[in-house]
Amino acid sequence: MANLFQSVRGFNDVLPPETALWQHLQTVAAETFAAYGYGEIKLPMLEHTALFKRSIGEVTDIVEKEMFTFEDREGDSLSLRPEATASCVRAGLENGLLHNQQQRLWYAGAMFRHERPQAGRYRQFHQLGAEAYGMTGPDIDLELIALSARLLKRLGLSNLTLELNSLGSSDARAAYRAALVEYLMRHEGALDADSKRRLQSNPLRILDSKVPQTQALLADAPTILDALDDESRAHFDGLQQGLQDLGIAFALNPRLVRGLDYYGRTVFEWTTTELGSQGTVCAGGRYDGLVAQLGGSATPAVGWASGVERLILLMKAQGVVAPSLAPQVYLCSVGDDARREAARLGERLRDELPGLRLTLNAGGGKLAAQLKRADRSGAQVALILGETELAAGAVQVKSLRDTNNTSSSQQQTALWPELKDRLAGLLCASNGN
């Protein structure tokens, strides 16, 4: 054990039964995206490093110190994607998806960031995301938030807070940034070291500092919502109106900013207090400038991404149970002839009932041992095929779960042709939960 290989730090295996939750999440997400007319886009995990520098921003933490970057055999600098929005825009431009048209896209996949691992934060992690292109008004911002709200709800999650802010136009943001810097400079002595450093590199990030002293200082700082330009103001008002129309509760948070440079106007986050310091479960916003910045014609865009591991963690914390993938039927056999017939019977039942989950006993064992495996497998019923049953063309159908039934209903003999109907009834019953 000690000598075995270990996985790379922060790169985790996901095992059954947890994978059932992942499958459930994937299914619900695909259905929800489809319900809003979003099409799935599959994007590569590796891109030219320059794409991320250009989109996310040279001086962001992600680009400066968190990317898995390396040279390939030709000497090109490549990076494992730290997020998918840049790839999505690149793919949209490269495939002509963004030229004078609207697009609604979603993606799911692994992302890579070289951070110190922690629960809910891994070096390889997974995101689900949605992006919409070519729509300027707040209606599409609203749609994306409603979509995220529906997804979270359908996953069975609750106690989440939607935080909302607007970063305004780039001009308004620049003006606000200057005002904020000016204010903070006047109180520079009271700033923590990190914030002082950010004063130069990325002053807006000071807004979400956790240092109490800095927080106190920010209480009297100018707020970005007061600095909004008229157009952004109207856009933001429209979005809030829409959220009220749809009954989606939100909390305005003028300190909500993003770590990626391309965001402007609407930004939002779904947060929870049940996941320790990794409380953001879904986040996004508008990035109208990015398409042009990556070489396309000016194209408005909005999107969000959600951390799958965090969603799974929260689902577990809130007791969400995935539909069971455990076998419904476990087929036991006694004796060589019966074993061979059982294999045939198993295949036939799977032919007749395509949704059936049937485990065929393998590796021999006495009947007692086989039934023990049947029980542990989670199956509803065990089928027993021994020499007597083989001769009669029948099996014993033994219920493993109904404890309060009479013994006669717990085990009955059924002829092979009857099995399809017997098990079909079982399928309906167990799909219900």
Next chain:
RNA sequence: GUGGACGUAGCUCAGUUGGUUAGAGUCCCAGAUUGUGAUUCUGGUUGUCGGGGGUUCGAGUCCCCUCGUCCACCCCA
């Protein structure tokens, strides 16, 4: 990247101020009726005490290094 806690059978954990062949529960396997599980009883398997080095007559217990997990910071989904 910074600070802290932790790392003992597959799993959950106990191992007193360093002292002989390292324990429990669970799981797994076998038996307790010859073809009947989940309950019960009996027996059995499993560990280089995360890895490496050091101190010591003696280290799971102390020291150093290293790897990993977790928490907070940081960052963000």
